[in-house]
Amino acid sequence: MLTFLANAKINLHLEIIGSRPDGFHELVMVMQSVALADRITLRPLNTPTIQIQCDHPQVPTDSANLAYQAVALLQERLPHRTNQKGGVEITIEKKIPVGAGLAGGSSNAAAVLFGLDILWDLGLTRVELQELGSELGSDVPFCLAGGCAIATGRGEEVNLLYKNNSLHAVLAKYNSLSVSTPWAYQTYREQFGHTYIPVDRFTSLEKRRARVHSGSMVQAIGKKQSQAIGSNLYNDLEKIVLPAHPKVALLKSTMTALAAQFNALGTLMSGSGPTLFTLSETPEQAQSMAKALRQSVSDSDLMVYTAPFTAHGIETLS
């Protein structure tokens, strides 16, 4: 039996550049792992079945679960190396909110790929695992790498950045509110498709990607300039999700005001939301802000977490 921590991610930068021939969006993102983790346990089974158990009612335990799909993908692509291995029981103890823009499902799939490589002695490299992972979801390759990275293409092309910014995130999400990622991107396309760089103009696309690569956020991360990291937070999908969910827009105003009061660094929505996060420099400041946020929003539906940045995507516990 093997147990892993599968960390969540936040987006410090999410920029939508244009459409791709595969129907997805061309993105430039800066991703950061945070130590808010699901616990994934893999137990070998003698029978060739895939069983999933999860303590969260909204998480599917059948083939709709990315963790299930991760096992099936390994079995399909590596039949000779997997067909003598039997099946696996996967237990998911959920801490990462679901439908939250924190890559919870992707990190679970990443942990299963990483874990089965060990359990079944498959001998795959990180790059091979990431290539397989990209077929399951755009964020899976980053979840396998962890730390801080620029992610381009669909989000699956991961280039690691400096890993040693030790900031803290205060994360907030209304429990009953989830956002569908396909809906967020589709609505963005409807409203902002006219601003997309045409796919045939590769030079412009490369130029724009290059501008972000050397952009202010990446520089701030490299130079460990916390204030500049805070002031350069950016997410195109806020333009869709905040107007559609006024409650989240109001929460962002509240968190922004509290961040100013606590001298924190800045507030942003992660991924396709609706989770919002505020960055702070110390754990004490993050705890104080989280407490103040719970007090100022008297709604039992609001979940507030604090989590430090971490250099790890998947961590082996035993």
Ligand code: C5P
């Ligand atoms: O890759 P993932 O499964 O996370 O993507 C979920 C959905 O988000 C896709 O089906 C697509 O609608 C949208 N998406 C996109 N462009 C990306 C990533 C995701 O349009 N680069």
